[in-house]
Amino acid sequence: xxxxxxxxxxxxxxxxxAEIIDNLPLSEDIYKIILNGQDIAQKAIPGQxxxxxxxDLVLRRPFSIANVDGDYIHIIYKVKGEGTKYIxxxxxxxxxxxxxxxxxxxxxxxxxxxxxxxxxxVAPMIFLAEELKRKQIPxxxxxxxxxxxxxxxxxxxxxxxxTEDGSSNYAGRVxxxxxxxxxxxxxxxxxxxxxxxxxxxxxxxxDKYNIMSELxxxxxxxxxxxxxxxxxxxxxxxxxxKNRRICKDGPVFDGRSIIW
Amino acid sequence: xVTVKPDLSLNIGKLKLKNPIITASGTFGYAxxxxxxxxxxxxxAIVTKGITLDPRDGNPQPRIAEVKSxxxxxxxxxxxxxxxxxxxxxxxxxxxxxxFILNIAGFSLEEYAQLAVICEKSEIPAxxxxxxxxxxxxxCLEFGKDQExxxxxxxxxxxxxxxxxxxxLSPNVSNPIEIALAVQKAGAxxxxxxxxxxxxxxxxxxxNGKLEHSYxxxxxxxxxxxxxxxxxxxxxxxxxxxxxxxxxGISNVDDVLEFIxxxxxxxxxxxxxxxxPCISEQLAKDLENVxxxxxxxxxxxxxxxxxxxxxx
Numbered sequence: 001x002x003x004x005x006x007x008x009x010x011x012x013x014x015x016x017x018a019e020i021i022d023n024l025p026l027s028e029d030i031y032k033i034i035l036n037g038q039d040i041a042q043k044a045i046p047g048q049x050x051x052x053x054x055x056d057l058v059l060r061r062p063f064s065i066a067n068v069d070g071d072y073i074h075i076i077y078k079v080k081g082e083g084t085k086y087i088x089x090x091x092x093x094x095x096x097x098x099x100x101x102x103x104x105x106x107x108x109x110x111x112x113x114x115x116x117x118x119x120x121x122v123a124p125m126i127f128l129a130e131e132l133k134r135k136q137i138p139x140x141x142x143x144x145x146x147x148x149x150x151x152x153x154x155x156x157x158x159x160x161x162x163t164e165d166g167s168s169n170y171a172g173r174v175x176x177x178x179x180x181x182x183x184x185x186x187x188x189x190x191x192x193x194x195x196x197x198x199x200x201x202x203x204x205x206x207d208k209y210n211i212m213s214e215l216x217x218x219x220x221x222x223x224x225x226x227x228x229x230x231x232x233x234x235x236x237x238x239x240x241x242k243n244r245r246i247c248k249d250g251p252v253f254d255g256r257s258i259i260w
Numbered sequence: 261x262v263t264v265k266p267d268l269s270l271n272i273g274k275l276k277l278k279n280p281i282i283t284a285s286g287t288f289g290y291a292x293x294x295x296x297x298x299x300x301x302x303x304x305a306i307v308t309k310g311i312t313l314d315p316r317d318g319n320p321q322p323r324i325a326e327v328k329s330x331x332x333x334x335x336x337x338x339x340x341x342x343x344x345x346x347x348x349x350x351x352x353x354x355x356x357x358x359x360f361i362l363n364i365a366g367f368s369l370e371e372y373a374q375l376a377v378i379c380e381k382s383e384i385p386a387x388x389x390x391x392x393x394x395x396x397x398x399x400c401l402e403f404g405k406d407q408e409x410x411x412x413x414x415x416x417x418x419x420x421x422x423x424x425x426x427x428x429l430s431p432n433v434s435n436p437i438e439i440a441l442a443v444q445k446a447g448a449x450x451x452x453x454x455x456x457x458x459x460x461x462x463x464x465x466x467x468n469g470k471l472e473h474s475y476x477x478x479x480x481x482x483x484x485x486x487x488x489x490x491x492x493x494x495x496x497x498x499x500x501x502x503x504x505x506x507x508x509g510i511s512n513v514d515d516v517l518e519f520i521x522x523x524x525x526x527x528x529x530x531x532x533x534x535x536x537p538c539i540s541e542q543l544a545k546d547l548e549n550v551x552x553x554x555x556x557x558x559x560x561x562x563x564x565x566x567x568x569x570x571x572x
Contacts, residue, residue, distance in 0.1 A: 012296065012297055012298060012299075012538070013296050013297050013537075014297065014537075014538045015536055015538065053535065053536075056329075057326060058326060058329065058330055058331055058482045058483070058531060058534070058535055059324075059326045059331055059534055059535070060534070060535065082326075099536075099537070219321065220322060220323075220324045220325070221324055222324050222331055222333065222531075222534040223287070223533070223534045223537070224534075225289075225293050225294065225297070225537055226289060226293045227286075227287060227288055227289035227293050227294075227309070227533075228286070228287065228324065228333065228335070228534060229286075229309075229318060229323070229335045229338045230323045230324035230333065230335065231323075231324075232318065232323075232338060243317055243318070243338060248293070
């Protein structure tokens with residue numbers, strides 16, 4: 001049946017068919033895709049995500065925004081399952097359906113910052129670093145990977161790039177260097193994204209040095225809009241324990257408030 | 261081609277709907293979450309997330325899994341509770357003039373009646389009884405499986421609630437006809453069908469020569485369950501006089517026509533809201549266009565003109 005497309009008013013958020021500008025591997029299983037996000041790119045703030053429709057899959061896959069450049073949205077993703085496998089096979093010139101930006105981004109304040117990203121958790125840290133640069137807020141960026149990942153925005157001269165296989169300027173795990181970095185640079189705020197064990201460690205270290213922390217979390221959900229209740233976590237708020245939705249109330253939360 | 265827009269309106273009990281597109285419980289929150297995506301007034305009605313007497317934190321993680329042509333959910337009825345709904349969410353729905361159906365779930369027959377009394381007092385225009393949630397240990401599905409228990413439950417709600425009463429039926433039963441008849445006899449205004457199908461995803465790994473596995477059990481929804489839903493509705497339609505609201509994997513206007521063809525007067529859109537949060541508004545528009553293209557003046561005409569062409 002030939003359907004007339006519903007014209008949605010510009011004030012409403014709706015799925016966009018975006019042209020793929022580039023899609024390239026940064027390592028064995030980590031890729032970067034650049035989409036023409038039109039006006040959505042300019043609305044996005046660090047910590048927010050977009051949801052990509054992966055062909056015949058029923059549920060969209062959420063991806064933290066790794067940077068914006070004019071109308072372009074950068075996403076850094078790891079090929080893990082059917083959804084990311086589909087995305088990795090897209091070529092420049094193809095299109096992809098996405099919607100966003102979703103979620104609350106980082107609450108950027110003027111304190112000297114330490115940005116800690118592990119694995120593809122580095123993605124929102126890159127976007128955040130760009131924003132801090134623009135705002136002239138001092139920061140240190142620490143990024144941890146299993147092996148070498150070619151991320152152009154990371155600079156071995158300024159950033160702590162830690163790889164488990166020792167292929168970068170620091171060998172080991174990113175968490176091994178945190179105390180040294182804190183003692184050297186004396187940051188007043190920590191922003192972080194990565195696997196749960198890394199984030200737990202970050203919170204413990206932040207507590208030890210009495211530094212506030214903001215973490216971007218991830219969990220499987222169906223909607224991305226706050227209705228399916230698939231992604232709730234427990235948060236301590238005014239001495240009460242409450243359920244909060246990562247997609248809608250987060251994905252950024254105060255590190256101290258999270259009940260792991 | 262007619263230039264006059266077809267009349268898609270219908271009544272379910274006392275509830276008036278401008279068109280037969282309704283969003284399903286648990287996939288549309290309390291409506292306010294969807295205001296940034298669409299004009300909610302453009303669809304027939306929304307069904308709220310299931311509400312219980314007391315607030316519930318729901319099930320532990322993981323709660324969601326994607327499976328072939330659908331998804332599993334095991335949320336466990338996380339919700340704010342009826343009092344908080346009435347205090348915080350009801351005023352928003354009223355102020356925005358959103359047509360809504362409150363989905364309610366209880367853990368005993370008395371709880372359903374208690375909830376219904378509150379709904380009557382608060383002038384809730386329509387309720388959908390969730391007697392088919394597969395994801396909570398006690399209650400819900402247990403009430404929806406046995407026709408005598410369900411008859412008592414629906415009757416006790418009917419006694420205290422005067423507005424539109426809908427009962428959401430489960431496919432996880434062996435006696436759908438008896439169940440549907442019991443609901444009708446107890447005085448329900450309509451049934452909605454089907455709720456999710458019990459399902460499971462298993463992740464096996466062989467570790468040191470031993471099979472290990474993890475799993476998630478939950479309600480299966482999405483395009484995969486459409487044939488189950490169509491067959492179920494077709495079956496209960498043969499015995500029911502009260503209207504059927506059909507659902508199960510609807511994601512485009514052809515699906516909507518399929519559900520109307522097997523005997524539904526309206527449809528609910530569930531999992532498709534996750535795939536595209538604007539889909540329900542689009543479907544209302546698409547259905548209107550289909551009727552216009554074929555010079556069908558109203559939803560009523562579409563339903564009344566429906567006939568079985570293969571006589572099987």
